[in-house]
Amino acid sequence: MAKITNEIKEIEFWEHETLENIYFTIHQDLNKMLEGLNSKDKIKDDWINAFNRADKKRQNSDFARGAERIYFWLFSQFGKPNSAPIGADMFFETNRAFVHIDIKTAKLNNPSDYKGKVPISENQTSYTSEKKKFNTNLPIYYNKDKKNRKLCLTYVINIIYHEEANNFKIKAIYLIAIPDGALYPIYGDEIIGQGKVKSKSFRFVYKNNPCFELIKGKPYRVKKVFLDNDLEEKDIISFELE
Template identity: 35%
Template sequence: MFFEVKDAFIHIDLKTVQTRNIGDITRSIFVGENQNSYKGVMNVNTRQGVIQRDYIPALPTFYNKGKDSEKICLSYFITIVYEDENLNILDINLICMPNGQLENHYGSRVLQAGKNPGKTRFRFTEIPTFELLEVPKSRVKVIYFDKNMDDDLKNRLSFYEGIFDAQGDS
């Protein structure tokens, strides 16, 4: 989904993860080139050692609309974790990926090489807050967390549980 507000263009992507693929959401999430503006370098583990690979997104950091008008490009991901056997929802989150203009601050902490060349993952657990705010706020909002889920799953999703608990009953 993509829409315009007064001072930004907002991209929102919905990602669903089944519990049998829970590793796809515990520390990072796959992001496509058309879902973000964060140009950067990824460290890739190979048989020959670690090499660096450039990642170039398709979205601009700012959209130009008219002569003197610029609007920032914002990228958000709604993630839903569910049990594939009974479709019970275990966790729903809203995650904000940094705009590419912030590459000088966040550097290579944002990106992780994907399984295929040119693909990337957003390592939200490496930068869980908006660090440049006077009072850093969480980059991840946990909308729902099922406290009654299986202990193994709860352990795998402990990053989200910690945020959920810190948010209170919101």
């Protein structure tokens, strides 16, 4: 068993606290969030043809870009945005940390991008492994050796949607906390899966260890924001949240 230092405990504590704060921010007005994400439908006739001409990878990226605008709106009071060019879709400074929040979208018929795992790129994590050999560009701390040192914390909002006959229906939204790089002694390689881009990404396989191991009661690193009535939780994350 890895040595558990007070520093590691504190990092995981703030990971959990920030997860709860993010969840509160987006869940306090669920209808507002869903209305925003569905606002694209009001003008669909004016963008759908251009959207359909793009390849599938570009379509998923474009869908995510639209969702990002809604979350920027919802997170207007969460923290101070930071303009650093290396980081996630949304990047904020709070009193305790610099917080990266990335929007990940996946089609329901492509479970390789959900089902208890989520793809993470080198600009979206500080978690790394000597054995797995992939690059990460985020630090464990910003300004590590300075008085204004702050943690670097990373999260994903995973949106699963279904497309049929030019209709796009959101089926599930989950919030996921990615372990900080300092927590590798706790989570190891068990949570690392094959990435989309060799040496520059990995899949965070949270289903293999979905809890905060050092927090009393071991709360989940995953929180359900929305799940359509015709789906079960295990259809999306491969297990049931208690």
